[in-house]
Amino acid sequence: MKLNHQKTSTYIFSVLAALSLAACSGPQVRYGDAKGVETISVDYGSTDLQSIAEAMSRSLLQTKAISGSRDAPTVTVTDVKNKTSEYIDTRVITDKIRTQLLKSGQVRFAVNINEMQSQVDELKRQNQSGLYKNSTISKTGNMEGAKYRIEGSISSIVKLTKNVKDVYYVFNLNLINNETGLLEWADEKEIRKTATR
Amino acid sequence: MYKNYIHQLYLIGIATLILSGCGTPPLRSGQTLLPSPFIQKPIAETIKEEQKSIAVTNIFYRKEGANLKYVEEISSKYDISGMALPHSSSTKELEKLPTVSKSVDSNDVFAGMQSSAFPIKFTNPADFKPSDHPSIQRELEARLEKTGTSPPIPNASANSTTVTTQQTKKSGFETKAEYGQLRTFSAAIRGLLIKAGYKVVQANPAIPTSSQGDEFFYVVERIKAGEFNSADYVMFGVLGEMSFTDNSEGIVGTKSTSQQIGLDLIVDFSLIDTKTYQVVASFLAKGNGKEIRIDGKGNGFKPSMAKLMKQASTTLAEDVANHLSDQNFVTSKIAEPEIGRNYKIKPFDDDASSLKVYTK
Numbered sequence: 001m002k003l004n005h006q007k008t009s010t011y012i013f014s015v016l017a018a019l020s021l022a023a024c025s026g027p028q029v030r031y032g033d034a035k036g037v038e039t040i041s042v043d044y045g046s047t048d049l050q051s052i053a054e055a056m057s058r059s060l061l062q063t064k065a066i067s068g069s070r071d072a073p074t075v076t077v078t079d080v081k082n083k084t085s086e087y088i089d090t091r092v093i094t095d096k097i098r099t100q101l102l103k104s105g106q107v108r109f110a111v112n113i114n115e116m117q118s119q120v121d122e123l124k125r126q127n128q129s130g131l132y133k134n135s136t137i138s139k140t141g142n143m144e145g146a147k148y149r150i151e152g153s154i155s156s157i158v159k160l161t162k163n164v165k166d167v168y169y170v171f172n173l174n175l176i177n178n179e180t181g182l183l184e185w186a187d188e189k190e191i192r193k194t195a196t197r
Numbered sequence: 198m199y200k201n202y203i204h205q206l207y208l209i210g211i212a213t214l215i216l217s218g219c220g221t222p223p224l225r226s227g228q229t230l231l232p233s234p235f236i237q238k239p240i241a242e243t244i245k246e247e248q249k250s251i252a253v254t255n256i257f258y259r260k261e262g263a264n265l266k267y268v269e270e271i272s273s274k275y276d277i278s279g280m281a282l283p284h285s286s287s288t289k290e291l292e293k294l295p296t297v298s299k300s301v302d303s304n305d306v307f308a309g310m311q312s313s314a315f316p317i318k319f320t321n322p323a324d325f326k327p328s329d330h331p332s333i334q335r336e337l338e339a340r341l342e343k344t345g346t347s348p349p350i351p352n353a354s355a356n357s358t359t360v361t362t363q364q365t366k367k368s369g370f371e372t373k374a375e376y377g378q379l380r381t382f383s384a385a386i387r388g389l390l391i392k393a394g395y396k397v398v399q400a401n402p403a404i405p406t407s408s409q410g411d412e413f414f415y416v417v418e419r420i421k422a423g424e425f426n427s428a429d430y431v432m433f434g435v436l437g438e439m440s441f442t443d444n445s446e447g448i449v450g451t452k453s454t455s456q457q458i459g460l461d462l463i464v465d466f467s468l469i470d471t472k473t474y475q476v477v478a479s480f481l482a483k484g485n486g487k488e489i490r491i492d493g494k495g496n497g498f499k500p501s502m503a504k505l506m507k508q509a510s511t512t513l514a515e516d517v518a519n520h521l522s523d524q525n526f527v528t529s530k531i532a533e534p535e536i537g538r539n540y541k542i543k544p545f546d547d548d549a550s551s552l553k554v555y556t557k
Binding site for chain 2: 117128140
């Protein structure tokens with residue numbers, strides 16, 4: 001009887017030890033596919049970002065203003081307006097589009113308004129500090145103006161019932177000629193996501 | 198007889214056919230006859246081949262200044278005991294009021310040239326209104342009050358005296374012009390002509406007289422007077438306008454401002470054949486020198502006038518080269534635009550891991 005009691009207490013002790021050891025170990029980490037489809041929620045996610053950037057940059061490169069130009073035209077990017085109800089870092093979208101366009105070699109990008117302060121600071125440092133050799137200075141007044149600017153917006157429509165949540169995103173992008181003010185190209189990417197319980 | 202007639206007709210027919218074959222084909226609708234572009238030999242080549250010389254003058258200018266002038270004239274007539282005395286008058290000219298002119302710092306540009314007794318003014322004096330300048334308006338009014346009523350006191354021994362005073366006040370502009378030459382801006386033009394392969398000779402400087410008029414610009418008279426030595430062509434430039442600007446603007450997207458100091462000038466150029474006085478080329482060229490200072494306003498930044506003038510001179514010469522090229526006088530363009538690295542890159546379609554072998 002006593003032996004049986006001892007066996008039981010040893011068993012309980014080992015189970016508790018195993019449980020406590022499991023509790024002390026960290027979470028399991030694994031690498032996933034960055035381009036894999038993400039369907040955790042209906043909120044704006046990485047797959048949306050990737051599909052928007054890819055569709056827009058491909059469409060933009062086919063426009064006559066870029067593909068028909070002998071030289072690589074200079075373009076600048078303005079922020080994409082977020083008209084949705086959720087927080088979206090739109091800078092990531094434009095950065096991704098810009099990277100894809102730059103990789104194509106068909107377009108050159110001028111610094112945008114968000115990068116101007118660092119550009120001005122650098123020019124001021126080189127030109128006005130008196131520390132640099134004259135022949136190596138990047139001179140003030142020689143920045144290149146962009147021929148086109150890219151601007152756009154992202155909007156959403158959300159429908160919610162007891163069991164269903166439906167989100168519709170539409171992303172618009174425009175290419176505008178800075179000198180003439182003409183809209184040279186425009187395209188949109190639509191995304192619909194539905195979640196059911 | 199009949200045979201002969203047929204034979205003649207036959208010959209005429211053959212001759213007509215031969216002639217029509219040799220003739221120019223008729224113009225179709227929409228076609229026009231244009232002169233061949235190779236009929237005339239380019240002027241530039243002719244001048245170079247014949248080793249003709251060009252004299253480039255300094256840039257002639259006319260400075261105009263206007264002083265605001267105020268003149269007061271008082272005329273009095275005395276009548277003592279009914280006997281009229283001969284009328285006496287006195288004229289008083291007040292000292293000149295401060296000169297009205299825009300504060301143009303172009304004095305610096307003209308430094309070393311003829312000194313001027315009045316500030317330079319490149320605007321129309323007729324545009325000036327005293328009411329636009331409160332300080333001058335106040336001064337005018339103060340002087341009018343000060344000199345308003347002060348009739349002379351007549352002889353105290355007379356029983357009755359009648360004094361008639363007539364007062365005239367005049368104000369207006371006194372315009373003066375000064376003529377001269379700018380020596381700084383022609384060297385670059387001479388340089389570009391030498392680079393293009395022309396023979397450039399020195400022109401004698403034009404010295405204005407004390408009572409100089411617009412005949413200062415009569416280049417044909419100067420050619421006749423032999424002022425350009427044995428030059429076959431004279432490049433004659435007259436300053437149209439020169440302005441000095443200082444503007445400050447905020448840079449969007451930053452906390453900084455950009456101060457832009459500029460020296461702009463436009464010059465009216467004529468290239469004249471000294472034998473025939475024919476104008477071979479004529480154009481308006483622009484020179485521009487600028488200095489940009491980030492956050493310069495308020496930091497006591499002083500621009501370098503020498504730097505601005507050098508830039509203005511270089512850009513003026515480049516513009517002259519382009520105009521001369523357009524008018525077929527310079528065949529090789531001096532002012533070639535800088536070729537940037539603006540080319541399209543062809544993306545690699547193949548796999549980056551594949552082996553590529555490049556040969557020369």
